[in-house]
Amino acid sequence: MDLFSTTIDPAHNWLPKKGIVNYHGPIFNSETAYKYYQALFNEIAWAPDEAMIFGKRIITKRKVAWYAEKAYSYTYSKITKTALVWTPLLLEIKEAVEKASGETYNACLLNLYHNGSEGMAWHSDGEKDLKKNGAIASVSFGAERKFAFKHKEDKTVINMPLAHGSLLVMKDTTQTHWLHRLPPTKKVHSPRINLTFRTIVRK
Secondary structure, three states, rough: OOOOOOOOOOOOOOOOOOOOEEEEOOOHHHHHHHHHHHHHHHHOEEEEEEEEEOOEEEEEEEEEEEEEOOOOOEEEEEEEEEEEEHHHHHHHHHHHHHHHHHHOOOOEEEEEEEOOOOOEEOOOOOOEOOOOOOOOOEEEEEEEEEEEEEOOOOOOOEEEEOOOEEEEEEOOHHHHHHEEOOOOOOOOOOEEEEEEEEEOOOO
């Protein structure tokens, strides 16, 4: 099912049940979005991602970075990362995202996809350190890519293109009931940078 249309309503829920996904479209004009894209590409401390799959350490072509208000440790795919402290650039983007989404965030996982051959497999963001049912704000810069959701039980699939400078917010029980992914594509030959702002809870 493809629910994307040219009229964007940030209050519209793109999921038919059990969860909330709001797409705001571009929240930055093209000039500002390109400025952020260039700065993120050149200034962020990018490193190849690592994952443990069937007990074997895998190094990905996709690069990642982890920033937060404190040196939070964050574990996913059985790999633990320690956050770097916010840069002025990330704080500037975070402020705009918080204003648009009406939520607050204390951490950000960044992904750099060099071209369409790099993507992300089906998963949900259910790490124990994340705020339960908290909002996750996904900001895209660079190449437009298709993003997909799949219901964990009935396998309903929702596809939507994420534009340069756009904001997508996942909240409520989305992570409990839905998987999401960035499918690879042969049609995209330029990089995409994705920032996922989230809230880490320390008990």
